[in-house]
Amino acid sequence: MRKNFYTRSITALIFLVFIIGSIFLDKYVFGLLFLMISSASLIEFYQLTEKGGFHPQKVTGVIIGGIIFILTFLSANKIIDDKYLLFIFSFIPFIFITEIYLKSEHPFRNLSFTFFGIIYVSMPMALLNFITTNEFTYFQFSYKFILPFFFMLWASDTGAYIVGSLIGKHKLIERISPKKTWEGLIGGIFFSILTAIIFHQIIKEFSIITWIIMAIVISIMGVYGDLSESLLKRRANVKDSGHLLPGHGGVLDRFDSILFATPIVFIYIKILGKI
Numbered sequence: 001m002r003k004n005f006y007t008r009s010i011t012a013l014i015f016l017v018f019i020i021g022s023i024f025l026d027k028y029v030f031g032l033l034f035l036m037i038s039s040a041s042l043i044e045f046y047q048l049t050e051k052g053g054f055h056p057q058k059v060t061g062v063i064i065g066g067i068i069f070i071l072t073f074l075s076a077n078k079i080i081d082d083k084y085l086l087f088i089f090s091f092i093p094f095i096f097i098t099e100i101y102l103k104s105e106h107p108f109r110n111l112s113f114t115f116f117g118i119i120y121v122s123m124p125m126a127l128l129n130f131i132t133t134n135e136f137t138y139f140q141f142s143y144k145f146i147l148p149f150f151f152m153l154w155a156s157d158t159g160a161y162i163v164g165s166l167i168g169k170h171k172l173i174e175r176i177s178p179k180k181t182w183e184g185l186i187g188g189i190f191f192s193i194l195t196a197i198i199f200h201q202i203i204k205e206f207s208i209i210t211w212i213i214m215a216i217v218i219s220i221m222g223v224y225g226d227l228s229e230s231l232l233k234r235r236a237n238v239k240d241s242g243h244l245l246p247g248h249g250g251v252l253d254r255f256d257s258i259l260f261a262t263p264i265v266f267i268y269i270k271i272l273g274k275i
Helices: 002-025 027-051 058-076 082-102 107-132 143-167 182-202 208-236 251-272
Strands: none
Touching (some): 002 027, 027 107, 027 208, 027 251, 082 107, 107 143, 107 251, 143 208, 182 208
């Protein structure tokens, strides 16, 4: 137990250093890191579906997912015009055409999971690029949203674990995740809001309401992101999505919360974030 705790802690610390370091070092470092994280997560997703008896276009899906991330990175950082994002739609017929030549017995199942992996993993990861650079950062790569985003998410996960372990009694959705409780969810939201208040003191140009709403959204969507991945793992009858991260399982296990939180935060920044 103690050895596993130390292993988890060291792995988490290394990842923490890499992510925070990439944010402050350079936009290209950040882009490269999350391109690798996105690709690894998508590979693990396809491996989960294969264990469930399906056969998505793994190589094609990962390549397309990578191209989507690169296009959004270039667009968000104003390296290319936004119109080039339209190329994303050209991938739809390409995946269908590829499936024709594979001569599979269940082509529509394979197509469904190929597309679903891209929508579920690649697109939310790609949207991270628009959280690092947007109208509030004058379309310059900045830590002002992305760093608080990660810290609020981590605070929510940590708070939920601590509170749930100490006083958690009422199960959230026991059939999917027996360890998650309502007390843990509330604790996660509280820790996330506390983190938001701290960042409000550092980044003063955004109102306290903006930060608190973001904290609540990140906490709730993060939990549902985790529950959704647990649902996939139960279908595949596995405990972890992979074994790349010692003590943590797979990359998808560690970034499943981001997949649901990112799109909502992106929408909030674009539409409602002027509070």
